[in-house]
Amino acid sequence: MRPDPAFALLEIYAEALPQVYGYLRARCGNTVLAEDLTSATFLGAVDTARRGAVAVSVSWLIGIARHKLADHWRSVEREERGLRLVYQAREETAAAPSEQLEVLVARQVLAELGAHHRAALTLRYLDGLPVPEVAAHLDRTVHATEALLVRARAAFRKAYQRRGGQDD
Template sequence: MSDPQARPDPAFALLDVYDAALPQVYGYLLARCGSRAQAEELTSETFLAAVQSARSGGPVSPAWLIGIARHKLVDHWRRREREERGLRLAHTEPDVEDPWDEHIDAIQARDTLAGLSQTHQCVLTLRYVDGLPVPEVAELIGRTVHATEALLVRARAAFRRAYPGGRHE
């Protein structure tokens, strides 16, 4: 009989990436959600997903982890939106056709963004902070491109109304 040998957990490969990726993942999430506690929670969810991927032989790199963090953030916004939707009536905003080209103060913009609905925060962050094209935003949030474009119009209008010194239409 041969001696059974313990095989190392493949997730240990993640340790090589962890030290370099942790500040990147946490910084990415903190800049987008604005809450340290929430960024910490989402960072831990991201690394738990990384452990699962490493154990199944999947790739784990800092870039891959940022992608997972983005998905975790979108999932967080979806959960929050569902919770808020249960607390308020649906409210539709008029369509406003206006390019998103105003110069704004970053601190006021972050505060204004934090006051919007989770759905509006999600699409504006993915589109204008992360710079994703509309089709990729649509895929991430599970909507059609046309529905996402309409959502972006409403989100921009809501942002303008809420932004101090912005146009109130």
């Protein structure tokens, strides 16, 4: 039986560990991250050693550590890029102050309506349910729900205009 090639790492582990950790700690400035990357380096080294004949050395391990650190930085950059895109999209879709005021007025008007009108409008327009599902939730027929929605929209429009809202 052939010995596991990864055992060669055990022979230099005591010497290599402080050097690999020191290399990573000096470059990332974060103890926890350096520890994580050090363990990833040794796990990667074991995997690589088992796949083929390599000259196991401290410099070889430092090379693996360099790659692990670069992988980490790329991952962080991808994540930050994604967050920037989400933030930019959020800023672009943020409502103007006048639109925010309209939303507040609309919510107040909705709160003033009767419960049956509020429920029908909320289910249909805020939750986006089709009329048959609204009818099922309200335990009404589809035709009765359509009539309720007509009356609820009219009541909402009247109350909204009384408050000075735009009728768009």
